[in-house]
Each structure stands twice: as C-alpha cells, then as structure tokens.
Amino acid sequence: DAGVTQSPTHLIKTRGQQVTLRCSPKSGHDTVSWYQQALGQGPQFIFQYYEEEERQRGNFPDRFSGHQFPNYSSELNVNALLLGDSALYLCASSKYRTSMDQYFGPGTRLLVL
C-alpha cells in the first residue's frame, strides 16, 4: 500500500521565481492538505483540497495556490518567491469527513536564495 508521495525532495530557487510542488495521496484517501514548516516550528496549514476544489485556507497570501486532479493528486504553486518561503512543504492526505487523522508525505525542502 503506497503511502503519501511528494516530489521533488529538494529544490533551490531564487527570489521572484515560481515553484510547483507535487503530491500523491495515500491509497484510499481523497483529500490533500498542504502545510509549511519553517525551521524549528510546527507545520502551518496552507490549504486543503477535496473534489478538485479548495475547501479551506490558512493565513497564507494569494501567491500560494493549488490544484487537485481527478486522481486526487495535488500541486502547490508559489509565485514571486520570497526568502521567507524557504521551508519544508508537507502534503498530508486523509479521507474527507470520515477520518480526522492525516498522514504526511516525506516533504519537499525548498530553499529560496
């Protein structure tokens, strides 16, 4: 049973560039949530996708956008990168309204120079 997968594992970008991160949920899960984890902090909720729609959003600017595909996989896009966007980006999958527990992928470590 495949767990949550994310790509790429590491990424280096420069300020002002755009980045796309990808996530495939655990088998049987239909909901994908994205989190940002800065060094020494807990993960912060960015947004959640279900049925190809953004269902909830945390306190992140519009530079952060996403998409969910019919196969439940998801993308996180960040435009106009800032140095402060450097973090570990985590994808978590769950079963919508069935289970509260979320399972995390290995994450994508983004460094903005």
Add this chain to the structure above:
Amino acid sequence: QKEVEQNSGPLSVPEGAIASLNCTYSDRGSQSFFWYRQYSGKSPELIMFIYSNGDKEDGRFTAQLNKASQYVSLLIRDSQPSDSATYLCAVNTGANNLFFGTGTRLTVIP
C-alpha cells in the same frame, strides 16, 4: 486565534524512564487531538490520536485528554534512544485541518 502551546524543551530522560510531554490549546471547540513524532530532517509521523476525555493507550504510548483544562499529554513508557525526536501536538477544531504546536524535543539518554 487558535493556539497550541508546547514546551520546546529539550526534555532529557534516561533510557527506561517515563517521558511526559504536555500540550495546551486555546480553542474550546477543538474536537480531536493528535501526537506526531518527527525525526530530524523527516516528516511528521502519526503516533496516536484521542477524541474523548481520559486516557488512551497504544503500546508504550498513552495519550491523556482533559477538555475542561484544555490539556493533552503524551506519556512514553520504557523510553528508548530511538524515541529521541521532536513530538508535535496537533489539534483539529472540526474544520478538518490541523493546528500544530512548535514541538517538544525529547532526548533519551542511554
């Protein structure tokens, strides 16, 4: 503002001892509570969750919830060096997303 507070540590315990990790939360509407373990450079791994007041045991781990005091804890019995990690407390207020504390770093000394 939903807040989850944890003592950042580090918490050091000798091998075989009980490690006690604590967490408080501000939103009284919080419905479910989670403990994740995160090794350095890795993603969070779900240890256990609890919904109801009282204790819930799973192997060497026991989660305790007191909604009146807005307090949740994790006890690790017979601590092992492999338990050395950062433990994240997370709260779900019913909106199906998680609010995390900053984590407590635990070191188990052989």
